[in-house]
Amino acid sequence: MDPRKNPYAPGAGTKPPALVGRDSEIESFDILLERLENGYSEQSMIITGLRGVGKTVLLDVFREKAEDRNWATVEWEVEKNTPLGQKMSNQIRRALLQIAPKARWTERARKTAAILKSFSITFNPDGAVTAGLDVDPMPGIGDSGMLANDLTDLFVALGDAAGEQNIGVIFLLDEIQYLAAPELEALITALHKCARRALPVTMVGAGLPQIPRLAGEAKSYSERLFQFPKIGKLDLNTFARDALVLPAKTLNVQISSQAVDYIIEYTEGYPYFLQEYGKFLWDEASDSPISEAIAKEVQPLVEAKLDNSFFRVRVDRTTELELKYLFAMAQLGSHPQKASDVAKELGRSTEQVGPIRSRLINKGLLYTPGHGFAAFTVPQFDRYLLRRHSDLGE
Numbered sequence: 001m002d003p004r005k006n007p008y009a010p011g012a013g014t015k016p017p018a019l020v021g022r023d024s025e026i027e028s029f030d031i032l033l034e035r036l037e038n039g040y041s042e043q044s045m046i047i048t049g050l051r052g053v054g055k056t057v058l059l060d061v062f063r064e065k066a067e068d069r070n071w072a073t074v075e076w077e078v079e080k081n082t083p084l085g086q087k088m089s090n091q092i093r094r095a096l097l098q099i100a101p102k103a104r105w106t107e108r109a110r111k112t113a114a115i116l117k118s119f120s121i122t123f124n125p126d127g128a129v130t131a132g133l134d135v136d137p138m139p140g141i142g143d144s145g146m147l148a149n150d151l152t153d154l155f156v157a158l159g160d161a162a163g164e165q166n167i168g169v170i171f172l173l174d175e176i177q178y179l180a181a182p183e184l185e186a187l188i189t190a191l192h193k194c195a196r197r198a199l200p201v202t203m204v205g206a207g208l209p210q211i212p213r214l215a216g217e218a219k220s221y222s223e224r225l226f227q228f229p230k231i232g233k234l235d236l237n238t239f240a241r242d243a244l245v246l247p248a249k250t251l252n253v254q255i256s257s258q259a260v261d262y263i264i265e266y267t268e269g270y271p272y273f274l275q276e277y278g279k280f281l282w283d284e285a286s287d288s289p290i291s292e293a294i295a296k297e298v299q300p301l302v303e304a305k306l307d308n309s310f311f312r313v314r315v316d317r318t319t320e321l322e323l324k325y326l327f328a329m330a331q332l333g334s335h336p337q338k339a340s341d342v343a344k345e346l347g348r349s350t351e352q353v354g355p356i357r358s359r360l361i362n363k364g365l366l367y368t369p370g371h372g373f374a375a376f377t378v379p380q381f382d383r384y385l386l387r388r389h390s391d392l393g394e
């Protein structure tokens with residue numbers, strides 16, 4: 001088929017041609033916004049899931065929805081080495097300017113700007129962020145140097161200023177597992193204060209599956225403050241098929257049901273794999289309906305693409321020892337593995353390999369689904385390691 005018309009969208013955060021299987025999360029988000037708009041409190045939301053299941057795409061859908069409803073939105077991807085305080089100064093400045101342009105600032109907006117200035121001087125000493133705000137800092141508020149207190153001061157002031165204009169503020173944070181523990185704690189504390197005061201400030205985060213545990217460790221009331229929708233592979237009988245079939249269908253191209261079955265089995269319904277497969281299938285096929293034979297012919301191309309990009313970038317970030325650890329896990333299977341079993345597989349003690357395991361969790365390659373267990377954050381990583389790194393098992 002004409003590659004210029006290829007509808008599939010493999011990538012990171014690239015909008016899929018058919019966004020399927022996420023109705024309940026989207027509905028929860030609508031409820032969240034509507035409740036806050038009407039002065040009710042509602043749990044903020046943190047979406048969790050493995051790599052490539054569609055977390056970023058969903059955050060983007062949420063942002064569009066919030067914008068349509070006239071919310072002030074600030075969206076960013078957390079990076080390991082950028083402190084939250086620094087990033088927040090910037091983002092809250094943006095939120096404040098969305099609530100009202102400077103020329104129309106009320107007393108409350110000006111107060112928020114003054115606290116932002118204090119906060120900014122404290123956490124962002126180069127001062128670049130607030131250069132244009134044109135207010136004096138407010139000593140004693142937002143400048144203690146304790147992130148949880150200062151961020152709370154700032155969120156409350158922002159919520160007051162937003163509420164006065166009948167506008168809500170939503171923070172959309174991707175890769176939230178990369179927040180440092182005190183940063184996550186500060187964010188939770190600040191949001192909690194807003195929730196208690198029914199201020200229209202909320203957050204939707206997205207990240208790897210360890211987040212509910214990290215949040216619980218930071219603050220025990222986290223499970224009451226947040227809902228943690230988990231997204232994953234698409235249902236094999238319905239949504240996974242739709243994700244593959246609908247984009248072609250809108251361009252009058254059919255895919256035979258045998259071809260669909262074959263692809264669903266290979267991809268296990270993982271959204272990113274489906275997009276990648278669809279893309280190759282479209283480019284290689286010349287007739288509709290696309291046959292199972294073409295689907296099979298394309299499979300090595302898809303696999304080579306996944307191996308050389310999606311999987312390889314993870315391996316490139318590991319040391320030899322870390323890779324050996326991952327390989328030992330892969331040999332044990334795709335399900336969560338006990339630390340002691342992996343150690344045994346490597347012929348070492350649990351204590352000896354503990355630091356390797358911690359580093360892999362820190363790098364976002366593993367997560368801990370339960371005490372003493374670890375699992376891959378990348379779907380089908382075990383299969384990849386076994387086919388591409390079999391030398392490690394020798």
Ligand SMILES: Nc1ncnc2c1ncn2[C@@H]1O[C@H](COP(=O)(O)OP(=O)(O)OP(=O)(O)O)[C@@H](O)[C@H]1O
Pocket residue numbers: 009010011012013014015016017018019020021022049050051052053054055056057058243271272273275
């Ligand atoms: N509901 C969906 N239906 C079909 N395709 C989807 C869906 N959600 C996401 N995709 C596709 O899956 C791929 C990955 O999406 P996205 O980057 O949002 O995943 P992610 O969970 O953020 O991954 P990562 O953890 O690596 O950041 C994209 O190509 C996107 O188009």
Ligand SMILES: [Mg+2]
Pocket residue numbers: 012013055056057174
């Ligand atoms: Mg993402």
